[in-house]
């Protein structure tokens with residue numbers, strides 16, 4: 001049986017590069033993949049999945065209320081789909097995570113989701129919560145903090161270069177995200193005293 005996978009990490013861990021490479025591997029063998037990316041902060045109908053190292057490919061967009069099972073089933077009806085990929089999966093609704101599970105269970109198509117586990121305040125995203133709950137396989141994509149420990153958290157730097165401690169879950173604009181270990185995240189967020197503060201400079 002096909003499985004539902006969730007590859008999760010902090011920012012800048014290379015999730016999108018992994019997604020594009022995996023999709024390429026299918027297509028190189030003459031197989032068909034369907035790619036989705038969150039359309040919440042994009043205009044138009046065609047999305048683009050871009051990785052930091054310069055790879056990019058077109059993708060369909062998903063927004064709140066979209067039925068992903070119906071969209072994949074319709075496509076699968078005329079062209080066999082071998083794998084479904086979802087980037088920015090943290091933005092899925094809970095119901096959409098279940099639709100992806102049904103794609104695996106009822107259409108027998110593997111579904112590979114890639115996304116953030118938590119936001120800059122250390123809270124689960126809706127899509128991540130659902131995927132952590134129901135995925136068949138959870139895979140952590142690793143990256144490291146400035147101290148060398150595994151980074152599991154992310155802070156958001158505003159235009160002033162300072163760490164944001166409050167605000168919307170997602171900021172649109174020129175904010176920069178930095179991945180940190182939990183210890184340094186708590187220090188940057190002002191929740192623990194910075195015994196070994198390193199800073200961002």
Ligand SMILES: [Zn+2]
Nearest residue numbers: 145147181184
């Ligand atoms: Zn650290």
